[in-house]
Amino acid sequence: MTPTHPRLVLIDGSSYLYRAFHALPPLSNDAGEPTGALFGVVNMLRATLNEKPDYVAFVVDAPGPTFRDELYPQYKAQRPPMPDELRAQVQPMCDIVEALGITILRVPGVEADDVIGTLALQAAAQGIDVTISTGDKDFAQLVRRLDNGVGVALVNTMSGSRMDSEAAVLDKFGVKPEQIVDFLALMGDSVDNIPGVDKCGPKTAAKWLGEYGTLDGVIAHADVVKGKIGDNLRAALPRLPLNRTLTTIKTDVALDRTPEALGLRERHVDDLRTLYARYGFKQALRELEGGAASDDSAGVRNTAAGYARSNAPSEQAPDATLAMPGEYETVLTHEQLDAWLAQLQAVGEFAFDTETDALDPMRANLVGLSFAVEPGRAAYLPLAHDYPGAPAQLDRDATLAKLRPLFADAGKKKLGQHGKYDLHVLRRHGVDVAGYADDTMLESFVYNATATRHDMDSLAKRYLGYDTIKYEQVAGKGAKQIAFSQVALDDATRYAAEDADVTLRLHRALAPKLAAEPGLERVYREIEMPLVPVLARIEATGVRIDGDELRRQSADLGKRMLAAQLKATELAGRTFNLDSPKQLGQLLFDELKLPALVKTPSGAPSTNEEALEAIADQHELPRVILEYRGLAKLRSTYTDKLPEMVNPVTGRVHTSYHQAGAATGRLASSDPNLQNIPIRTDDGRRIRQAFVAPGGRKIVACDYSQIELRIMAHLSQDDGLLRAFASGADIHKATAAEVFGKAIDAVSGNERRAAKAINFGLMYGMSAFGLARQLGIARGEAQDYIALYFSRYPGVRDFMERTRQQARERGYVETVFGRRLYLDNIAARNQGLRAGAERAAINAPMQGTAADIIKRAMIAIDAWLAGQGGRALMVLQVHDELVFEVEAGFVDTLVAEATARMSAAAQLRVPLVVDSGVGDNWEQAH
Known part of the structure; x- marks a missing residue:
C-alpha cells in the first residue's frame, strides 16, 4: 500500500560503519586500500535509498567532547582508538554519502543519537513518518505511534528486523519504550563505560521495572530487594540518576536544519562512478549505470541485480501471468536450436540477451544467449557451462555461425535492455547485429528520466509489478559466488531466459507510453536509438595513448606532490597527514586560527576545495594543500591509471558511454571517465598530450563554440543576444559593451570577465552572492550588474520567468527537440528544494538541447564515415567536442565534412559555430 505520510529515514552513520567493519571480512581493493566497512555501508545505503524515502539524513558524531563527557569524564573512556584500517574508510564513506545526495549531519557537543532523537520527534510532530536505521538498542526509547497516524520506528538494515510499536519493544526487551532509559540505567552499558547494577542483566532490570514501574520506583524499593543482587542495587544507588541522564537521548538539540530540509539532492553520478570504481563496488556501479554487467568473476547479466529492489509502485496492475515464471527451455540439441531459429525467423521481433564471464564487454567471453518470442516463452542457449557433470552443449562457433544470418538481417527487429553491451560481446565473437530496434533502458529513460532507475530489476518492478530473479539466487554471494559458467543449467535457464522474457514484456509495456507522447517518441526514435550503434563503434575503436608519456608525467607529479608535502610541513611547523580532513581542520582553524568561511551541512568548518579557496588569500598553507590535492587527483585518476587500462588485444583504451545517466540527456563516460580531464590547467592539458595518433594519422578535434549561450539566445529570442551572435562578435565583449554602455573596443578585461560570469552564471541559476564571490566584488555591486544585464537583455529575463512558470504548471521542461525533464520538487514547500528545481528548469532546456544537438x-557524421573506408574514425565525445583519428592526407576533408554536419545538426535563430584543430595529439588539436 502506498504510504499516506511522507517518510524520513535517519541513518545512524557511526553505527553503520562500526557494524559493517566488524561484520564483514577485511576486504580491500586492487590498490590494497581497506574496503570491508565501506562495502557494508554502501550496500545498506543503497537498500535504504531504494525504499524511496522523502527525506533522509546520515548522522555521525562530531569530533570533540560532548555534554556527557563533562558530566562523566569516564564516559566511553575505555574505548580503544579507531583501527587504522577503519579510519581510512571514514572519508570515502562521507564522500559516497555526499555524492548520493544525502545530507550529512554533525553537531558539536552532542552525539549523533541526540541529533537523530531531536529530528525524529520534530518530524513525527509534523506528520512525517520516521524510520531510524540503526543497530543501537538505545533508540528503542524513541519508538512510538502518534495520534496523527505517524510514528517513529527502528530498522536494523543488517538483520532486517523492525520495531515500530510498543508491543515490538516489549517483546524484544520486556519493557515499554518509555522504560528503556531506566532499563539501560539499571543494566549499565559496557560499550559506553557506564557501570550499572552489578550482575543486573536484562531479565532482572525488566523484572524490577515490571514491579515498580520506573527507575525512581526501583530506587524507592531498593531496601526490599533481597539477596546479593539487592546489595548490589543498593551499592549502585548513588550513580543511577547519572546513568539515566547518560542513557537518555536528547530530543531538544538546537539544529539549523528542519526535517523538511533533508530532501535528497541530485546525485553526483560522475563522483559516484569514480568512487565505486576505485573501491571495486561493481554491483553498485552496475546499478548506477542503469543496467551493466555482473562481476568479473561471474556470468554477466546486463542489468544490476541490485542490493535491494526499488519499492516504487508499478504504473499498472500486473496481470496474473506476470507473477508466474514463463515457459523456459534449455536448448541443448541441434533439433531444438533449429526449432527456435524457425520461431525467431517467424516473428516480427524478438528479445535477446547475453551471459558472459566479465564486466568489460571488450574482454568478456560468451557463456550463453537467451531469446524471447512472446511474453512467457523464452529459451536459454548455453555454450560454455563447464562445471563437473555439466550436460553436453552445442559447439559455440558452429552455433554462432547458424545465428549469424538472423542477427545480420536488418529487417528482423531485435530488442534488448542496455543492449550496447550485448552488441559488443556478439561483435567480438564474430556476430554483427543489424536491426537493433528497441532498448527498454532507453524507452524508460526517454519516457521519464527521473521516475526510476533504468536497470531491468527496477523497470520490472515499476512497470510490470514483477520481482526478477536475483543473480545471487543462482550464483551465490560473496566469497562463495561462482562464475555463471559454473551455474547449473536449470538455474541458468530460469535466470537467463527471464532476462529476455522480461525485456520483451517491458517493451510491450513501454512502447505504448512513448507512442502516446509523439515528442518523446521522436527523441527516442531519431536520437537515442540511432545513437546506440554509433557509441558502440566509438567504444570499440578506442583511443591510443602514450603510456611512456603518462609514466613520465606520473613521476613528475609525484615529485611535485612530495615538494608540496614538504612545503606544507614547513608552513605548519610540524608534520601532519595532508589527506586527513580532521587533522587539516584542526591545524587551519584551531592552531592557525584561520576563519572557517565555509561550513559543512552540520555547521562544522569544511576543508573542501571551496573552503580552502576562500581562505587561500590569508595564508599560504591552503594554497599548498589545494596544489597537493590537484596533483594527487590527476596522478591517481589519470597518469597512473590510464596505462593500466590499455586493452592487451587492441592496444587502446576503451571508455564506455552511458545514455541513461544524466536526466538532461548528456552522455557520461566511465572506465575510464575521459570527460573530466581538466582543460583549464597546464597539468590537465598535458594529460591530453598522451592521447595520440598512430603513424601517418592525426588527431582532429571539433567543438561547438558557446553552444549553450547560443541556445539561450534562440530560446529567449532576445534581440540583443541575437544581434551579438549574428554579428560574429566576441559575445562576452558584446555583452559587456551592452551592460556597461561602451563601445565594444573600449571594454576592459575585467568588464569582459564580469560579462562572461553573468552570461554563464545565469544559465546555472547563479545568485548575486555567487557572482560577487566569483568576481571578488561586493554583493550589491553584483546585484547591480545582474539588474543592468536584464535591463539590456529583457528577453532573457522574460524567458527565465516564463520557463519557471511553465515548469510549475506542467511539472517538466523540454528541450528544443522535445526531450523532457520532470521536476519533482518544482512545487515543493521547502524553499531550498523548490529553488533547486527552478534552477534546473532554466538550465535543463539549454544543456539538454546541447546534448541532443551533438548526438x-x-x-x-557516423553515417558519412561509414563510406570512407576507415580513413577517419570518431574516437571520443567530450561534452560539446568530437575527436577524430584521421589519415594525414584526409584531414581537410574530415574537417570540412564534420564541421558542416555539426553546424547543420539544429536550425537555431543564431548560427552554430564549430571550431576545429589538428595535431599529433589531443592537446595539439585544441
Whole structure:
C-alpha cells in the first residue's frame, strides 16, 4: 500500500560503519586500500535509498567532547582508538554519502543519537513518518505511534528486523519504550563505560521495572530487594540518576536544519562512478549505470541485480501471468536450436540477451544467449557451462555461425535492455547485429528520466509489478559466488531466459507510453536509438595513448606532490597527514586560527576545495594543500591509471558511454571517465598530450563554440543576444559593451570577465552572492550588474520567468527537440528544494538541447564515415567536442565534412559555430 505520510529515514552513520567493519571480512581493493566497512555501508545505503524515502539524513558524531563527557569524564573512556584500517574508510564513506545526495549531519557537543532523537520527534510532530536505521538498542526509547497516524520506528538494515510499536519493544526487551532509559540505567552499558547494577542483566532490570514501574520506583524499593543482587542495587544507588541522564537521548538539540530540509539532492553520478570504481563496488556501479554487467568473476547479466529492489509502485496492475515464471527451455540439441531459429525467423521481433564471464564487454567471453518470442516463452542457449557433470552443449562457433544470418538481417527487429553491451560481446565473437530496434533502458529513460532507475530489476518492478530473479539466487554471494559458467543449467535457464522474457514484456509495456507522447517518441526514435550503434563503434575503436608519456608525467607529479608535502610541513611547523580532513581542520582553524568561511551541512568548518579557496588569500598553507590535492587527483585518476587500462588485444583504451545517466540527456563516460580531464590547467592539458595518433594519422578535434549561450539566445529570442551572435562578435565583449554602455573596443578585461560570469552564471541559476564571490566584488555591486544585464537583455529575463512558470504548471521542461525533464520538487514547500528545481528548469532546456544537438551530429557524421573506408574514425565525445583519428592526407576533408554536419545538426535563430584543430595529439588539436 502506498504510504499516506511522507517518510524520513535517519541513518545512524557511526553505527553503520562500526557494524559493517566488524561484520564483514577485511576486504580491500586492487590498490590494497581497506574496503570491508565501506562495502557494508554502501550496500545498506543503497537498500535504504531504494525504499524511496522523502527525506533522509546520515548522522555521525562530531569530533570533540560532548555534554556527557563533562558530566562523566569516564564516559566511553575505555574505548580503544579507531583501527587504522577503519579510519581510512571514514572519508570515502562521507564522500559516497555526499555524492548520493544525502545530507550529512554533525553537531558539536552532542552525539549523533541526540541529533537523530531531536529530528525524529520534530518530524513525527509534523506528520512525517520516521524510520531510524540503526543497530543501537538505545533508540528503542524513541519508538512510538502518534495520534496523527505517524510514528517513529527502528530498522536494523543488517538483520532486517523492525520495531515500530510498543508491543515490538516489549517483546524484544520486556519493557515499554518509555522504560528503556531506566532499563539501560539499571543494566549499565559496557560499550559506553557506564557501570550499572552489578550482575543486573536484562531479565532482572525488566523484572524490577515490571514491579515498580520506573527507575525512581526501583530506587524507592531498593531496601526490599533481597539477596546479593539487592546489595548490589543498593551499592549502585548513588550513580543511577547519572546513568539515566547518560542513557537518555536528547530530543531538544538546537539544529539549523528542519526535517523538511533533508530532501535528497541530485546525485553526483560522475563522483559516484569514480568512487565505486576505485573501491571495486561493481554491483553498485552496475546499478548506477542503469543496467551493466555482473562481476568479473561471474556470468554477466546486463542489468544490476541490485542490493535491494526499488519499492516504487508499478504504473499498472500486473496481470496474473506476470507473477508466474514463463515457459523456459534449455536448448541443448541441434533439433531444438533449429526449432527456435524457425520461431525467431517467424516473428516480427524478438528479445535477446547475453551471459558472459566479465564486466568489460571488450574482454568478456560468451557463456550463453537467451531469446524471447512472446511474453512467457523464452529459451536459454548455453555454450560454455563447464562445471563437473555439466550436460553436453552445442559447439559455440558452429552455433554462432547458424545465428549469424538472423542477427545480420536488418529487417528482423531485435530488442534488448542496455543492449550496447550485448552488441559488443556478439561483435567480438564474430556476430554483427543489424536491426537493433528497441532498448527498454532507453524507452524508460526517454519516457521519464527521473521516475526510476533504468536497470531491468527496477523497470520490472515499476512497470510490470514483477520481482526478477536475483543473480545471487543462482550464483551465490560473496566469497562463495561462482562464475555463471559454473551455474547449473536449470538455474541458468530460469535466470537467463527471464532476462529476455522480461525485456520483451517491458517493451510491450513501454512502447505504448512513448507512442502516446509523439515528442518523446521522436527523441527516442531519431536520437537515442540511432545513437546506440554509433557509441558502440566509438567504444570499440578506442583511443591510443602514450603510456611512456603518462609514466613520465606520473613521476613528475609525484615529485611535485612530495615538494608540496614538504612545503606544507614547513608552513605548519610540524608534520601532519595532508589527506586527513580532521587533522587539516584542526591545524587551519584551531592552531592557525584561520576563519572557517565555509561550513559543512552540520555547521562544522569544511576543508573542501571551496573552503580552502576562500581562505587561500590569508595564508599560504591552503594554497599548498589545494596544489597537493590537484596533483594527487590527476596522478591517481589519470597518469597512473590510464596505462593500466590499455586493452592487451587492441592496444587502446576503451571508455564506455552511458545514455541513461544524466536526466538532461548528456552522455557520461566511465572506465575510464575521459570527460573530466581538466582543460583549464597546464597539468590537465598535458594529460591530453598522451592521447595520440598512430603513424601517418592525426588527431582532429571539433567543438561547438558557446553552444549553450547560443541556445539561450534562440530560446529567449532576445534581440540583443541575437544581434551579438549574428554579428560574429566576441559575445562576452558584446555583452559587456551592452551592460556597461561602451563601445565594444573600449571594454576592459575585467568588464569582459564580469560579462562572461553573468552570461554563464545565469544559465546555472547563479545568485548575486555567487557572482560577487566569483568576481571578488561586493554583493550589491553584483546585484547591480545582474539588474543592468536584464535591463539590456529583457528577453532573457522574460524567458527565465516564463520557463519557471511553465515548469510549475506542467511539472517538466523540454528541450528544443522535445526531450523532457520532470521536476519533482518544482512545487515543493521547502524553499531550498523548490529553488533547486527552478534552477534546473532554466538550465535543463539549454544543456539538454546541447546534448541532443551533438548526438544528432554524431549520428550524421557516423553515417558519412561509414563510406570512407576507415580513413577517419570518431574516437571520443567530450561534452560539446568530437575527436577524430584521421589519415594525414584526409584531414581537410574530415574537417570540412564534420564541421558542416555539426553546424547543420539544429536550425537555431543564431548560427552554430564549430571550431576545429589538428595535431599529433589531443592537446595539439585544441
